[in-house]
Amino acid sequence: MQYDFLIIGGGAAGFFTAINVAEKNPSLKIVILERGKEVLSKVRISGGGRCNVTHAEFIPNELSKNYPRGEKELVGPFHTFMTGDTMEWFSSRGVELKIEDDGRIFPVSDSSQTIINCFLSETKKLGIEVLKNHAVKDFYKEKGIWKVITNQGSFEAKKMMLATGSNPKIWAKLNKLDFKTINAVPSLFTFNIKDTRIKDLPGIATNASVQVKDSKLISDGPLLITHWGMSGPAILKLSAWGAVELNSYQYNFEITVNWLQDYSEEETVDLLKGLKNKNPKQQVFKYAQFELPKRLWQSLVVASGIENSTRWADTNKVQLSKLSQELTKGVFMVKGKSTFKEEFVTAGGIDLKEINFKTFESKKYENLYFAGEILNIDAITGGFNFQNAWTGAYIAAQAITSKT
Structure with a gap:
């Protein structure tokens, strides 16, 4: 025809x-x-x-x-x-x-x-x-x-x-x-992550900065914790810009997450010391800081080796350093990907x-x-x-x- x-x-x-x-x-x-x-x-x-x-x-x-x-x-x-x-x-x-x-x-x-x-x-x-x-x-x-x-x-x-x-x-x-x-x-896929720090937190969303470890791939924006790992604009942007590189890793790589986005590890240590001086009798676990979702804050506190009943006054230098790392340089292992919805x-x-x-x-x-x-x-x-x-x-x- x-x-x-x-x-x-x-x-x-x-x-x-x-x-x-x-x-x-x-x-x-x-x-x-x-x-x-x-x-x-x-x-x-x-x-x-x-x-x-x-x-x-x-x-x-x-x-x-x-x-x-x-x-x-x-x-x-x-x-x-x-x-x-x-x-x-x-x-x-x-x-x-x-x-x-x-x-x-x-x-x-x-x-x-x-x-x-x-x-x-x-x-x-x-x-x-x-x-x-x-x-x-x-x-x-x-x-x-x-x-x-x-x-x-x-x-x-x-x-x-x-x-x-x-x-x-x-x-x-x-x-x-x-x-x-x-x-x-x-391109446009979510990250499969099995990690105790986010295991019980599906549905929680917050702004974060995410970087693929040992690479120049970095992304900022809303991050959503899911049943299978992490999603949201920050992750999806990273998957798009890193589509070729992440494929070469066969979707097995590490990411670092800065839950505070705007603060470095050193700056965060100083801020935590400030909280220790300001709220000495307050339990670290009980009250979320930096406008983080409460359950996410509590999970990171536990991951830092700080017990639920520990007061700010009783935290030591090692604990504050570890908490700062969890807040700004938490390392998560990605093992596989999932298609973003049906798109x-x-x-x-x-x-x-x-x-x-x-x-x-x-x-x-x-x-x-x-x-x-x-x-x-x-x-x-x-x-x-x-x-x-x-x-x-x-x-x-x-x-x-x-x-x-």
Whole structure:
């Protein structure tokens, strides 16, 4: 079957591209090929089923800093299409968005189905074909035309986009076309930690600074203690920025946690001495200090060898030193990882040197475009990965229609 524009991948980037192309040139015959039984499956589960559409960062240079891979390349594209443009795009199609306190942006409905319905409605209105259960067997270019073979037939189009995410079979086919790809490794994962200090503390959250021992990887922010170890923004950011390095450790490494974030070990010793002078008759265990959650404070006190009944006046130099270490340099052994909710994100994909970021077109093959996670671009949690998809898809759509 012949088309003007063919998209492989029925996810966020694929749909966004198709809609923007069709709106700009309604005469084009467009098809989306999806290998699965359903389209937009990742949109459905994102943000706990609410779809974290983007993030309230409106300065391109600042927005790009949330991408461990792709930071430099996305600055230019973000000047063309970013957060405010995304919000306006959805709003103009009847989808109202809201900004939450942490900067994440969701549909007012708090349902990812709202986003899915928007896309399905737009594709239907614009006459875009969406074919499910079409697994791609091969694709190649012949006499200026892209040819795609699926398990259900063959398709031809002058222009083609790959928006297949981290699909290793597609990457393997790209390698045969002389594309360089970076092997996929997990990003955005939580740390599995079995440690008596946090064993009975699931649900406790506090700000902390976390560093991978003997490395430059460090992250600050809210840390959540879970039944399996540690999670929260501080951990997730560390997993994103350290995706490649932590994979090389096979997810067995040590971290140091500074529960006080702003204080060093030496400064904390002085502060503890001050508490000893100020509250000599007070039991150390009973009253939490430094605005730490009470149960966390008590666990660290016990780990320091200070008994429940010990008063500040009765603490010795060794105990205060040990407590200071627990508060600012506690070492925890990470043994394995867990996927963050259902939002599996990978680092890896097509080498960014292969792409013209003014058009999101291949530098090797004319009329071949890419958008979304198929590129070696990934971000921390908070709506940034979707923003990359919207931006790349929009710019590609403009390039595709301008060449028609």
